[in-house]
Amino acid sequence: HVQLVESGGDSVQTGGSLTLSCAASGYYWRTYCMGWFRQAPGKEREGVASIIRRDGTKPTYADSVKGRFTISKDNAKNILYLQMDNLEPEDSATYRCAASWDVTAIEALGRMADPAFGYWGEGTQVTVS
Numbered sequence: 001h002v003q004l005v006e007s008g009g010d011s012v013q014t015g016g017s018l019t020l021s022c023a024a025s026g027y028y029w030r031t032y033c034m035g036w037f038r039q040a041p042g043k044e045r046e047g048v049a050s051i052i053r054r055d056g057t058k059p060t061y062a063d064s065v066k067g068r069f070t071i072s073k074d075n076a077k078n079i080l081y082l083q084m085d086n087l088e089p090e091d092s093a094t095y096r097c098a099a100s101w102d103v104t105a106i107e108a109l110g111r112m113a114d115p116a117f118g119y120w121g122e123g124t125q126v127t128v129s
Contacts, residue, residue, distance in 0.1 A: 005022065011129065047113070051073060056072070071083075094124070
């Protein structure tokens with residue numbers, strides 16, 4: 001199993017920046033893909049960004065955050081990051097990181113497909129006003 005703990009959420013003004021962190025423990029070395037997801041009240045959860053853990057390839061972003069968010073990782077520290085710049089009120093949500101061991105599911109369903117991720121953190125709140 002993998003345990004994930006997010007941090008870094010805060011309240012910021014429009015145009016501001018935040019960096020979210022996700023600390024992983026457990027069998028993190030087995031993880032194939034890591035991702036960030038968000039969910040605002042009354043809305044469905046959506047994928048924000050994902051990355052292949054082992055070599056950092058194939059960073060994938062939702063269209064709504066391209067050019068503003070950057071996903072990265074530090075395998076030595078077992079930490080996943082999400083750098084968020086030029087934040088907009090529409091970015092307000094609870095952000096959760098997720099991990100997937102399932103190469104087949106990721107390749108078949110997509111690198112930001114909910115069902116492909118088996119491990120989830122509890123989330124951190126981002127509010128942009």
